[in-house]
Amino acid sequence: MAFSANDHLYMTRALQLAEQGLTSTMPNPRVGCVIVKDGKIVGEGAHLKAGKPHAEVFALKQAGMQAKGATLYVTLEPCSHTGRTPPCSRAIIDAGITKVIAAMQDPNPQVSGSGLVYLQSHNIKVTTGLMESQARELNSGFISRMTRQSPFVRSKIAASLDGKTALNNGASQWITGEAARLDVQHWRARSCAILTGSGTVLKDDPSMTVRELKIERQPLKVIVDSQLQTPIDAKILQGGNVLIAFAVNKRNKVKQLLKAGAELLCIPNDDGKVCLKTLLSHLASREINEVLVEAGEGLNGALMAQNLIDELLIYYAPKLMGNAAKNMFAMPEFTAMNQAITLDILDVRQCGADIRLRAKC
Numbered sequence: 001m002a003f004s005a006n007d008h009l010y011m012t013r014a015l016q017l018a019e020q021g022l023t024s025t026m027p028n029p030r031v032g033c034v035i036v037k038d039g040k041i042v043g044e045g046a047h048l049k050a051g052k053p054h055a056e057v058f059a060l061k062q063a064g065m066q067a068k069g070a071t072l073y074v075t076l077e078p079c080s081h082t083g084r085t086p087p088c089s090r091a092i093i094d095a096g097i098t099k100v101i102a103a104m105q106d107p108n109p110q111v112s113g114s115g116l117v118y119l120q121s122h123n124i125k126v127t128t129g130l131m132e133s134q135a136r137e138l139n140s141g142f143i144s145r146m147t148r149q150s151p152f153v154r155s156k157i158a159a160s161l162d163g164k165t166a167l168n169n170g171a172s173q174w175i176t177g178e179a180a181r182l183d184v185q186h187w188r189a190r191s192c193a194i195l196t197g198s199g200t201v202l203k204d205d206p207s208m209t210v211r212e213l214k215i216e217r218q219p220l221k222v223i224v225d226s227q228l229q230t231p232i233d234a235k236i237l238q239g240g241n242v243l244i245a246f247a248v249n250k251r252n253k254v255k256q257l258l259k260a261g262a263e264l265l266c267i268p269n270d271d272g273k274v275c276l277k278t279l280l281s282h283l284a285s286r287e288i289n290e291v292l293v294e295a296g297e298g299l300n301g302a303l304m305a306q307n308l309i310d311e312l313l314i315y316y317a318p319k320l321m322g323n324a325a326k327n328m329f330a331m332p333e334f335t336a337m338n339q340a341i342t343l344d345i346l347d348v349r350q351c352g353a354d355i356r357l358r359a360k361c
Helices: 005-021 055-067 088-095 114-120 132-138 140-148 178-190 198-204 254-259 276-285 297-305
Strands: 032-037 040-046 071-074 099-102 125-128 152-160 164-166 193-197 220-224 242-246 262-266 290-293 311-317 344-351 354-360
Touching (some): 005 032, 005 040, 005 055, 005 099, 005 132, 032 055, 040 055, 088 114, 099 114, 140 152, 140 290, 178 311, 178 344, 220 276, 254 262
Parallel strands (some): 071 099, 152 311, 193 290, 242 262
Antiparallel strands (some): 032 040, 152 164, 311 354, 344 354
């Protein structure tokens, strides 16, 4: 179906509304809704938090009696099942909406399409696919968890123009400037979990929390620490909300780390290291949609080698750090160009003096 310029305008507004839940809807998807009658917006809504009304309910309430005979634009297929809230499809029917345009179907294979079929069975005209790519981008984590049983993994890397992330002696603060570091806070805030390695914890002693932004919850902090090297007094342990994935307990630190407030998960692979794929599956089972990796070349290299990174978020600083400095990824040597990993550039923009590049793996 060909969509009109006005259709695009109203769905753009619905996507803007959905972004209001960027840091708060998890584990639910971010959804926006606009109701239009006689060429005028009569109702708007956004889903803001799990357990709270869905976007359609807010929009219908605002529209009131004007919803009868109107068109409803929504970024995700209206639900037809009862969860924490009643089904939106029933509310749409009861309000007298005559047409629904959804950006995309629900990615949950158990319910996908059922809401649209339910609406059609009640003589409501239904179309999908308007600005679907933008809607999918907004909910990449939710879609990944529903379809792959794994969260969407985005690796953030700060590097020099020659691709170095730290000096050979480990020094890395600060490669990028203040504007880039503030931008990272927004990516942390939208993530359900922040993943790092024990090497980063030992070298930098980071807190891995969202700062300078007002959010209602902090992402889960996840440490890949095969041999339980995380110090008991590490900053990352402060305030709890920490999961440490390990493989062996040679240092007999399990009880100490548990007492320090950490949750422990033993998931060794055949090499005596943490099984990263199992870790991601575990996070998905905990309804983690998006994971932001903030780690060194070791963990980044291991994730990349196993094809577990979905997107790279690289901040390039206008600096050169030399051949001996640390690389982005610790990976085996490639001996032929066809072994090189090909990326798709999604976006390039400036953050202060630095350049932010987003690439799809």
